[in-house]
Amino acid sequence: MTQFGRARLEDWPLDPEITYLNHGTVGVTPRAVMAAQQAIRDEIERQPARYLIRELAHLHDMPEPEQPRLRAAAAAVGARIGAAGDDLVFVDNATAGANAVLRSLPWGPGDEVLVTDHGYGALALAAEGVIRGAGGVVRTVDLSRAAAGPDAFVDAIARGIGGRTRLAIVDHVTSGSALVLPIERIVAECRKRGVPVLVDGAHVPGAMPLDIGAIGADWYVANLHKWAMAPRSCGILWTPVHRQAAMHAPVLSWGLDRGYTMEFDWMGTRDPSPWLAAPAGFAFLESLGLDALWKWNHMLAWGGAHVLAARWGTAFETPEEMIGCMATVRLPESAGSSPEDAQRLRSALLFEDCIEAPVLCLKDGLHVRVCAQAYNEPGDYERLAEAVASRVG
Template sequence: MLRHWLLDPAITYLNHGTVGATPTSVLAVQQALREEMERQPARFLLRELSALSGQSPRAVPRLREAADAVARFVGARGSDLVFVDNATTGVNAVLCSLDLRPGDEILITSLAYGAVVNAARYWAERARARLLTVELPFPLRHPAQIVSAVAEALTPRTRLAILDHITSETALVLPLAEMAAVCRSAGVPVLADGAHAPGAIPLDIPSLGVDYYTGNLHKWALAPKGCGILWVAPERQPDLHPPVISWGLGQGFTQEFDWVGTKDPTPYLAAPAALDLMREWGLEAMQTYNHRLAWEAAQVLSSRWGTDLPAPEVMLGCMATLPLPLSRGKTREEAARLQYALLYEHRLEAPILCRDERLWVRVSAQVYNEIEDIERLAEALESALHML
């Protein structure tokens, strides 16, 4: 499958989850869209892209057509979904639209993505609200640990819970629907950070019971870089605005997000081609293969190093984060040196993380990977660790 990507064949790439990698056929669709746009830029951007001008010659504007296709992929309606550059942008859209007051609380977990934590802290501090962090254990032994921890942390002042669907560093598939249910019973709206979910696991957003869901398509859904989505429950849409206010202000949810100024919209417009490609290859088969390889990697590396598995199989998707032997490094500086050594000395790309004064490696499994890549990683790590 590697021939379908531009990835350097001299590098063993086990880092698909970080920024994704787009197949060449999808890049070709994107380039064709760019060339079409440049032939008549004003017509393409101002009259065909969105309904804002009111003069589109198309029955359905280009962005709405793409949104309808993506929405079907995630079990939703196109009218409830807009495009954003990435999941962090989607999180900021919700946070900057939130009517926070002094003393209010935003709830996050200790496994949240760093950029999301920063955004939540920023908007909380502006309103003199509190950012409350629920400490979750890692490794995790059972999903119920998370649900009960979230339930116990909710208070009458909680105005929003930001919950991961799949955590970034620790690569855990969390019980999002169950967490959302306990928040809903307490009257707390939920913003789901699904950065790693679309394409990686089966996804039906409305069934999760959340109020907002943001995710990336440029990771596991194979779209070009800078392609994310924000789904919003209909009752929440009137109060939501994009971080960049532009000509769509006051004209409705989709109108506001569909035009935030001149930019390259081709990552969004090429996303349906990426989803079609996954269906052509067999979406369920891809997800099954990637999950099995990630789980096998977890078993192989844990057994080889005599370490514990980070979670039960049900909590792993297409990635796994494994602890390195305890005696080998415990600082962020050592993690960075080790990651650089993997790439520049062993021609292998995989994130090395530092958590709780211990080093961890996160393995991403995409269809261009195989178990031999995992074995190569183990040998490279064992060689590089001796140099710390």
């Protein structure tokens, strides 16, 4: 059985001097996956034109490869997350996938995109940037009361839908508040009201079991470079067959109007090694033992959150079913209340205490988000608890 904890640090190139509690922000690529990516790059450089023009994807004026390498990688990834390979395309990141969806939809005056105040801010901005020229608006649903549990989230989003809502963007796992949302139920409520849903699953693949097809969404975007151990930059966009004809890549090139996969698989000359190494990322995860890893990570996040809240004298009331492998814990009022206070504490933790963890200024005060990964152990959360307590009393 795999042993988790500090000894596992050897699998990642992380600085052992730093207590790294921030796996979710940009991911950390394991050494084995970096080696797999390098092997792919080495192979590309032996015959770059052949690899990129003839073998990588089906390019408009070249003979169709028997199995384009990107399609093989998409099939290998899809098999792990409940998606048919040809419904999946690789993008740089979740943001790029969401931009593609937003730009592929027709927008008119008064059209609304529904987002939530727990959603990732950059996607709300992307929605605003895309639809404002057409007179559309972004409407933000307030989920602050939803700490009550999953039912409250479903109700709040359902109530937020109006007659002009043309799209809902909902996180599967929220970023700042680190909550696992009841995504199937949210999608079902939106669909019942005729509103298509773009699910932002940036924090999901590799972090927990995922069956994209079973969610029933209209699009699903995610990152593989966070929890699925792929090298950066590796995002995916899933689109069901009935929506593929309307989709356009975020960068248009030779594939324009030649179909979903042809358009996304070639957005000009790029380094495809992160996407081609994505199956190696999943293989590494699987070598750790998925069930054991997820259990360990959940135990650390859930247990760590309680250690922090108890040490700081704050409450941690999130229901356990909404916690995956991250948790966001309120700081004591003495930590301050402004974004500047948050930045100051975050920098002090990193540069003086050697702890990497985001300090967030949320609507209801300052919080710390902690992640849990194979290389973390309970002592990491105790260290953070003490470091903060000694700074803010």
